[in-house]
Amino acid sequence: MNNKYAGGSFKATIIALCSAVIITIVLLAVSSDSPIKSILFFFSGPLTNTYNLGNMLDKAGLLIIAGLGMSIAFRAGVFNMGGEGQVYAGAMAAVIVALNIDPSNRFAGIFTVVLAGVLSGAFLAGISGYLKSKFNTDELISSFLISGITIHLVDYLITNLFRDKNSFLSSTDKIPVNLFLKQILGNSHLNISFILALILTFIAFIFIFKTAIGYEIRLSGLNRKFSEYGGIPIKKHYIVPMLISGAMYGAAGSFAALGNFHMGIKGFTDGLGWNGIAVALIAANNPAFIIPGALIFAYLDAGTQIAMIHSDLSFEFSNLIRAVIFFLITAKRFNFKKADSHV
Amino acid sequence: MPENLLKMHNITKVFKENNVKAVDSSDLVLAWGEIHAIVGENGAGKSTLMHILAGELSPDSGKIYMEDREVEFTRPYDSLQKGIGMLHQELKLIPSLTVLENIILGNEPAAKSGIIDKNTAYQKITELCKDFDINVDPDKMVSTLNSDGKQKTALLSLLFHDLKILILDEPTTFFSETKVDTVHKLIRKLKTRGKSVIIITHKLREAIKISDNITVMKTGRTIAEIPGNKASLDKISALIFGTGVFNNLEKHQIQTGPVILEAKKLSYVKDKTELLNINFMLRKFEIVVVSGIKENGLEILEKILSGEIRISSGELLYNNESIGTNSLNLRHINAGYIPSDRIKKGASIKSSIIENIILLKYKKLTKFGLLNQKAIKLFSNNLAEEYGIKGKLNQTMGTLSGGNIQRVMIAREIDNNPELFIFAEPSKGLDIKSKNSIYKKIIKLKENGAAVLIISSDLEEAMQLADNLIILHEGKEAANLSNDNINKAYIGKLMLGLDN
Numbered sequence: 001m002n003n004k005y006a007g008g009s010f011k012a013t014i015i016a017l018c019s020a021v022i023i024t025i026v027l028l029a030v031s032s033d034s035p036i037k038s039i040l041f042f043f044s045g046p047l048t049n050t051y052n053l054g055n056m057l058d059k060a061g062l063l064i065i066a067g068l069g070m071s072i073a074f075r076a077g078v079f080n081m082g083g084e085g086q087v088y089a090g091a092m093a094a095v096i097v098a099l100n101i102d103p104s105n106r107f108a109g110i111f112t113v114v115l116a117g118v119l120s121g122a123f124l125a126g127i128s129g130y131l132k133s134k135f136n137t138d139e140l141i142s143s144f145l146i147s148g149i150t151i152h153l154v155d156y157l158i159t160n161l162f163r164d165k166n167s168f169l170s171s172t173d174k175i176p177v178n179l180f181l182k183q184i185l186g187n188s189h190l191n192i193s194f195i196l197a198l199i200l201t202f203i204a205f206i207f208i209f210k211t212a213i214g215y216e217i218r219l220s221g222l223n224r225k226f227s228e229y230g231g232i233p234i235k236k237h238y239i240v241p242m243l244i245s246g247a248m249y250g251a252a253g254s255f256a257a258l259g260n261f262h263m264g265i266k267g268f269t270d271g272l273g274w275n276g277i278a279v280a281l282i283a284a285n286n287p288a289f290i291i292p293g294a295l296i297f298a299y300l301d302a303g304t305q306i307a308m309i310h311s312d313l314s315f316e317f318s319n320l321i322r323a324v325i326f327f328l329i330t331a332k333r334f335n336f337k338k339a340d341s342h343v
Numbered sequence: 344m345p346e347n348l349l350k351m352h353n354i355t356k357v358f359k360e361n362n363v364k365a366v367d368s369s370d371l372v373l374a375w376g377e378i379h380a381i382v383g384e385n386g387a388g389k390s391t392l393m394h395i396l397a398g399e400l401s402p403d404s405g406k407i408y409m410e411d412r413e414v415e416f417t418r419p420y421d422s423l424q425k426g427i428g429m430l431h432q433e434l435k436l437i438p439s440l441t442v443l444e445n446i447i448l449g450n451e452p453a454a455k456s457g458i459i460d461k462n463t464a465y466q467k468i469t470e471l472c473k474d475f476d477i478n479v480d481p482d483k484m485v486s487t488l489n490s491d492g493k494q495k496t497a498l499l500s501l502l503f504h505d506l507k508i509l510i511l512d513e514p515t516t517f518f519s520e521t522k523v524d525t526v527h528k529l530i531r532k533l534k535t536r537g538k539s540v541i542i543i544t545h546k547l548r549e550a551i552k553i554s555d556n557i558t559v560m561k562t563g564r565t566i567a568e569i570p571g572n573k574a575s576l577d578k579i580s581a582l583i584f585g586t587g588v589f590n591n592l593e594k595h596q597i598q599t600g601p602v603i604l605e606a607k608k609l610s611y612v613k614d615k616t617e618l619l620n621i622n623f624m625l626r627k628f629e630i631v632v633v634s635g636i637k638e639n640g641l642e643i644l645e646k647i648l649s650g651e652i653r654i655s656s657g658e659l660l661y662n663n664e665s666i667g668t669n670s671l672n673l674r675h676i677n678a679g680y681i682p683s684d685r686i687k688k689g690a691s692i693k694s695s696i697i698e699n700i701i702l703l704k705y706k707k708l709t710k711f712g713l714l715n716q717k718a719i720k721l722f723s724n725n726l727a728e729e730y731g732i733k734g735k736l737n738q739t740m741g742t743l744s745g746g747n748i749q750r751v752m753i754a755r756e757i758d759n760n761p762e763l764f765i766f767a768e769p770s771k772g773l774d775i776k777s778k779n780s781i782y783k784k785i786i787k788l789k790e791n792g793a794a795v796l797i798i799s800s801d802l803e804e805a806m807q808l809a810d811n812l813i814i815l816h817e818g819k820e821a822a823n824l825s826n827d828n829i830n831k832a833y834i835g836k837l838m839l840g841l842d843n
Contacts, residue, residue, distance in 0.1 A: 210716075212709045219698065223691040229649075229682065230702040231674030 013282055016328040017296060023324050024304065031313060038311045045306030046299055052306060054188020058260060060298035061194035062252045064290055066276025068204045069248025071285040075208055076241035077221035078129070079140040083249050083273025085147025085154075086124050090117035090250030091257040092154045095172055095264040096162065098257070103176035110179055114254045121250020122243045124150060129242030133235040139242065147273070158264045170266035181259035193255035198291070200248075205287040217241055249273065271322060275301075278326045300325060345411040348539055349373040349396075349427075349508060354405030356391055363745070363772055365391040366402070367563035373508065376534050379541045380550035380571075383560035384583055385637050385800040386771075389543045392560070393510050396541075397429035398422035423449070426507030430514065434497045438486035443468060445485055446500040471502050475529050490614060491522070498529075509533060511542045513638070515549060527553050545636045547579050547839050559583060576841055577832075584802060584835030599810075600627030603763050603794035608657040609647065611818075617643045618818045620657070623811070627762070630785065630795040634805035635815035636838050643818070645683060645767045645798050649673060661763075674703075676763065679756035683767035683798070685745075689752050692741040696732065697723045699740055699751050703759045730754035731780070746777030753784055764788055767798045782808060802834060816840045 025039055032038040046056040066083060073080045080086075094117035103109045124146055131137040162172040181191035208214040220227045220237040228234045253269050261268050279297050283289035304318040351371040357364050366388040373379055381389045394400040396407070398416035407414050409425050416422045422429075436445050443464055452463045468481050479488075479495045488496065501509055511530075515523045530540050530553055544550050550557050551574045559567040559582045567582055604625040611618040618640045625631045635641050646652045647659075650671050659666050661676060673680045682688040690699055700723050701708060708718045723736050730750045734743055740751065756764070769785065770778040785808060789795050799805050805812055814821040814837045821837045 206713070210714055211712050212705055212714055213712065215698065215701075215705055215714060219691055219694065219702075222693045223687070225688045226691045226702075229680070229688050232702075 010284070013284065013329070016331075017282070017325075020300065020321075020325045020328050023328075024300065024321050027317075027320065027324075028307060028313075031317065032307075032311050034311060038307045038313065041307040041310045042303040045310070046302040048306075050186040051188045052302065054183075054185035054190035056298050056302040057185070057194055058189040058191065059301065060291075060294045061190075061197040062256055062272060063275055063279045063294035063298055064197040065193075065200060065248050065252040065255070066272055067279030067283060067290045067294055068200055068287055069245035070276045070280035071283060071287060071290060072204065072208055072217065072248075073241040073245040074280055074285045075221045076217045076237050077224065078132070078238055078241045078245075080125055080128070080143050080242055080245045080249075081140050081277075082125060082128065082143030082147030082150075082246075083276050084270075085150030085273070086121040086246050086249035087253040087256070087269040087272045087276075088154045089124055089150050090121040090253030091261075091269050092157060092253075092264050093117050093120040093250070094254030094257045095175060096157075098175040098179050099162070099173055103178040106178050109176075110181070110258065113179060113258060114251060117250040117254025117257070118247045119250065121253065122247035125242040125246025125249070126239060129239035132242075133238040139238065143242075154264075155266055158266050162264065164263070172264040174263045175258070179258060180262060181255065183259075189260040191255075191259035193259050196255075201287050201290055204290075208287060213240070249276065252276070271319075274326060275322065278329050281329045297325065346374075347372050347408075348375045348377075348410060350408040350411075351392070351396065352406050352408070354392065354395060354402045354407075356388075356395060356400060356402050358772075364563050366395065368405070369560070369563065369565040371396075371558060371565060372568075373539050373541065374555075375539060376537045377539045377556065378530060378534055378554045378571075379539070380554035380557045381541065381543050381560060382545070382547060382550050382557060382579060382583060384802065387560040387583075388563040389560050390512060391563075392565075393429060393512065393541065393543060396422065396427060396508075397510055398427075399429075420449075423504060423506075426505075427510070428501045428504055428506045428508075429510040430497055430501055430512060432512045434493050436485050436493055436496060438484070440485060441481065442479055442483050442485060442488070442492075442496045442499075443481035445496055446481070446503050448500065450504055467503065468499060471499060475502065475532060476525070477529075506538065508539045508541065511540065513544060514542055515544070515546065523549070545839065547576055547841065550574075551576070551579070576836070580835045580839060580841065581832055584831050599629045600792065600794075602626050602660075603662060604796065605660040605663075606657065607660070609644075609654050609659065610656045611643050611647060611652065612655045616818055618647070618654075618815075621813075621815070621820055623813055623823070625763070625794045625796050627792050627794050628789060629810050630789050630797060630808050631811045631813065632797040632799055632805040632809035633813045633815060634799050634802060634809075634834075634838070635821070637800055639838075640815040640818040641767075641798050641800055642683075644815075645765075647671075648765055648796070648798075649680060649682065649767075673765070677759065677761050678763040678765060679759060679761035679793075680765045681749075681752055681756060681767060681769060683771060685748060685752065685771075690740050690748055693739055695737045695739055696727070696734065696743070696751055697736045700726055700755050702755055704755075726754040726758055730757075745772045746780075749773060749777060749781065753781065757784070757788065762793060764793050764795045765798070766795065768800065769797060770799075770801065770804055778804075802831070802838065806831065806834065814838055 024042065028038045028042060029035040046052050066087065070080065070083065094113045097116040098113045101109055101112055125143060127146060128139040128143040131142050132139040158172055159170045164171055164173045181193055183191050208218065216232045217237055217240065219232060220234050224234050252272055256269050256272065257264065275297060279290060279293045282293035282297065301318065301322060304321040307313065308315065308317050354366055354369045355364065356366040369388065369392055371392065383389050391400065395402050398419040398421045401417055407416065414425055443461065446468055447464045452460045454460045465481060472479065477495050477499060479492055485493065485496060515526050533540050551571055554571045557569045557571055557574050557579065558565050559579060561583065602624050606621055606623050609618060609621040623631055633641065633644060647654055648671060650673060659671060661671065686692055697719060701719055704722065705714065708715050708722060727736060730753060732750045732754065733747055740748055766785065769781055773781065785795060797808060812824045814834060816838060817840065821840065
């Protein structure tokens with residue numbers, strides 16, 4: 001892989017990730033009663049059995065899809081901060097459709113369900129893209145706000161309209177078994193969506209670096225004035241990248257619903273939106289690095305979760321680690337990118 | 344007491360981006376209470392020299408002495424500490440703060456508790472206003488002021504700093520005639536208070552009228568210092584522009600073709616009249632140059648022709664078809680255009696040469712939506728060879744020299760084979776060799792039948808290239824000349840508005 005596509009410094013990324021690991025170890029050491037055991041679980045946990053490994057990879061697959069969409073948006077200099085809402089809405093749309101269609105034709109059923117998720121994610125992000133191109137409304141703010149509203153709406157749907165009254169969880173009914181995504185590693189959650197994520201990575205790479213529209217998107221992100229001067233439809237390239245990243249978030253949400261949870265649970269896609277941004281930033285917005293980026297992120301995340309389960313650490317601990325990683329990665333590049341694209 | 348307040352000696356500044364010597368072994372001496380004007384063509388180095396004095400640029404060599412002591416300015420704060428402040432053409436104010444808050448910024452009078460003592464500031468500002476006859480409300484928000492009020496605020500903040508030397512960059516450009524007198528009065532008053540004032544100006548009459556000494560700069564050098572009472576318009580404009588006659592390149596007289604672009608009474612009015620009743624006709628096989636000094640309408644004309652702004656009145660005709668007050672869509676009519684802002688508009692600095700050079704052609708270099716890498720490589724290689732672009736094709740533009748960036752742009756635009764060509768400041772920031780090669784390309788374009796419009800503030804360039812030369816002064820057409828018997832000194836006077 002050629003460095004010219006990276007668009008960011010690897011050294012800084014590596015330093016940020018290493019710092020995250022060190023901080024995690026320190027936090028584990030000070031907050032656990034049996035620090036050595038916790039640290040060992042943190043490092044080896046995701047690899048100890050196929051169940052842990054599969055679940056880690058499943059998370060990575062979803063992060064790959066979310067991260068790919070974000071990296072395309074970032075390349076275009078467009079900021080989709082509504083990932084949380086888009087994933088959640090995508091997942092919920094998928095669940096609603098899955099509960100209401102005839103599940104007998106498995107392939108067509110899954111296709112329809114995922115399509116519903118993709119469309120709802122794209123729709124939500126598309127609103128911000130449209131507002132940006134039409135009224136120059138800051139897409140960063142509008143997508144964030146729309147996402148905030150969406151999360152509450154979906155919460156409402158799950159806890160009221162679609163609530164499974166027999167369940168103790170705030171959740172919907174279970175979707176038909178025929179629509180579950182096929183598991184591929186023991187009884188872990190790892191399913192065929194992971195393979196799809198790998199294929200999507202390849203497609204995204206071709207799209208952004210090898211197609212005419214990818215060229216337009218990259219140029220628009222680097223220098224909108226120049227792109228406009230060259231006759232590139234820059235207004236369109238506020239909308240298209242938003243649609244793509246929203247669609248990918250929606251897809252990630254529906255895969256999480258079909259492959260892992262099999263129902264809508266309140267807050268069940270929590271964090272996937274923000275973590276997609278972190279993965280895109282780790283990968284320097286290059287699809288070729290999204291896979292390692294997502295694997296690293298998923299590994300750290302799974303490690304903390306497992307260390308948490310096997311020790312006396314509180315549930316918030318894994319959120320704290322996510323925050324540390326996100327903070328370090330974004331501190332390195334995020335502000336700088338934003339300033340850049342608005343030149 | 345030392346002899347001089349300020350001495351700048353042998354100052355040189357080379358801009359690494361384009362390897363241009365903006366200031367070349369220049370000197371400047373200033374006494375207490377002296378009004379000193381710096382005059383010269385666009386790009387003569389006036390502003391650069393003053394930015395060095397204001398601590399905004401560091402010189403590559405040369406020394407600055409204040410009261411016979413060597414000083415070194417590495418940032419504007421250093422200069423301010425030594426009592427030197429500059430009033431910029433583009434005012435550096437914070438719109439969301441009040442006039443008072445802007446004025447005291449960086450020099451806040453504070454009580455012992457650390458809280459800003461606004462009363463003292465208010466008092467001092469009111470005194471300054473009274474003293475210098477300036478009329479502005481300190482409590483007003485800067486964003487609510489007109490350009491006049493903003494200018495006053497910026498000026499007050501300089502006065503508030505209690506400086507020894509005030510540098511004023513084109514202080515009267517944005518004022519009407521009556522207001523100009525007020526500015527002059529103020530400058531004289533500063534002198535009576537023992538302050539020294541340096542003004543950068545294009546207005547020779549102004550320079551002669553109010554200054555004790557006039558320094559003339561040309562191509563980065565300070566070529567003459569003349570006492571104000573011994574200066575004359577003729578003498579100075581001859582120094583600035585030289586006395587040569589029309590220095591035409593090898594141009595073959597060609598029969599011109601049909602009219603491609605015609606402007607009828609183009610006007611643009613915003614806060615004031617920026618452009619008034621500009622007419623020109625541009626034919627095939629012809630180069631029309633619109634020239635003038637900065638801020639006299641050239642920038643506005645470029646914006647109009649590139650479709651960035653719409654004209655207020657008048658008409659543009661392309662191929663005899665009126666496009667009314669609509670803006671021209673250069674890409675739509677397949678015109679070539681080299682903007683004056685190369686770095687932000689004419690090139691994508693972070694992209695490769697290839698990605699810059701295929702800008703107008705990438706759609707034709709695709710197969711089923713995929714970029715055809717082979718065709719792109721061939722296309723780029725051919726252009727690079729034909730136009731002498733140095734460097735690897737996947738090198739980023741930002742690493743290239745100014746001349747090379749220019750060649751990439753020219754290659755891209757010419758290859759598109761346009762009938763109409765617009766060049767804004769075609770040789771800005773280029774060395775002599777690159778300049779000449781661009782000129783040759785432009786003339787070749789014309790000989791091949793293109794209609795070429797050049798917007799250039801470089802008089803020499805304008806005269807060398809023009810079949811038809813239009814001079815703008817204060818947004819109006821000062822002259823429309825054909826290419827025979829054009830005398831440099833005469834045009835210089837037209838540009839400066841001295842012909843009457």
